[in-house]
Amino acid sequence: MDIISALQIAIAQLIGPSAIFYALLAIGLNLHFGYAGLLNFGQIAFALLGGYGVGIMAVNYDQPLWLGAIIGIAAAGMLAVVLGLPTLRLRADYLAIVTIAASEILRLVFRSTSTDDFTHSTNGIYAYAGSFFSISPFDNGKQYSFFGVKFLGGDLWSMVVGWIVVGLLCVMVYLLVRSPWGRVLKAVREDEDAARSLGKNAYFYKMQALVLGGCIGGLAGVFNAFATQSINPDFYSTAQTFFAYGALILGGAATVFGPVLGAMLFWFLLAVPDALLRQATSGDDPLLHLSAQQVGAFRYVLLGLAIILMMVFRPQGLLGNKREVQLDA
Incomplete structure (x- = not known):
């Protein structure tokens, strides 16, 4: 069994376009759940609108990609307003129900x-x-190798752009959460009644967080549309939102870099067992007798176990502070 080869594949996933997409999704979710205490189960709906904004404007109307990106992100922000207006004055579970329903409705409509x-x-x-x-x-069709880790030129360009965007967003979140706005937002998360008693409009702050996180989710969809050059409604399933939550749990909610680290680890933990199991099941005399479908499912079992262990021994995530946020809030 070639462990070095498996690690090289896993490292490619660790920093690849998929990790960037989930990092962007998780950064938006972190604003919702980590900093504002909003339970959003439909983050992928914002990504759907971002991606389709690019595709529809480029293909249907022959418009430049940058215009489609702006329209997609704006549509994601408008969806956040529409979802937040009737729910943010109610209990958190109402927002969770509405967002997951809206996500599925949009996917089925598209x-x-x-x-x-x-x-x-x-x-x-x-x-x-x-x-x-x-x-x-980079030459889009050429394969580039860095210490045995291989990338196509197109993926390499997407990664350069994507990680720059992730870095800029991390700086933005860092500045926001340490500003007066961010301190009020965390006060609303901890005790909404106390924040209101001090004259703060809790509803307004939660709406701002929902819209900003939704726009970041839309940006994730824009990036995915650029990187993959394809948009399909079946990709934008509810499971993608929970994958982003998995990344957030691994890295740590209410931290600036936690969602990014979590997304990288999420794909690394998927890629390592996948590569090792595929090696163990290949050849004339395989070590394990598993089908390709079973290998694909088993890697999610192992990832689920890793998240369970994280919840038991370090529920705040790798970078999280236990006093800052509780996942069962």
Whole structure:
């Protein structure tokens, strides 16, 4: 069994486009759950609107990618307002129910044949990001190797852009949560009644956090649309939101870098057993007799065990502070 090869594959996933996508999703969720105490189970809906904003404007209306990105992020922000208006004055579970329902409704609407002329239904939208890759300093079809870790030029360009965006967002979140706005937001999370007694409009602050986190989720969808050059409604399932929560749990909620570290670890922990199990099940005399589907499922079992152990022994996550946030709040 080639452990070095498995580690090289895992490192590629650790810093690859998928890790960036989930880092962006988790940063938005961190503003919702970690700093504002909002239970959002539909973060992937914001990413769906961000991605489709790019694809629809580029393919249907022949508009530049930057305009589609702006429209997609703006649509995600508008969705946050629509979801927040009736729910943020109520208990947290109402927001959770509304967001997960809205996420599934949007996915089903976008995959419906009745919207085929607009969303291209289950066929999705493909091959529209040529202008993004045309400015890449890398040869998109060439394979680059760094200490045995291999990337295609297109993925490498996406990673450079993606990690710059992640870094800028981390700086923005760092500045926001240490500003008076951030301190009020955490006060609302800890004791909303006390914050109101001091004259703070808790509803207004929660709405701002919901919109900002939703726009970051929309940005995640924009990045994914650029990096993969494809948008399909079936990708934007509710499971993606819970994967982002898994990353947030691993890294630590209410921390600036926790969502990023969690997303990287999430994909690393998926890639290592996947690579090792595929080696163990290949060849004429395999060590394990598992199908490809069983290998794919088993890696999620191992990841689930890792998250359970994290919840038992370090519920605040790797970078989290136990006094800062409780996952059962």
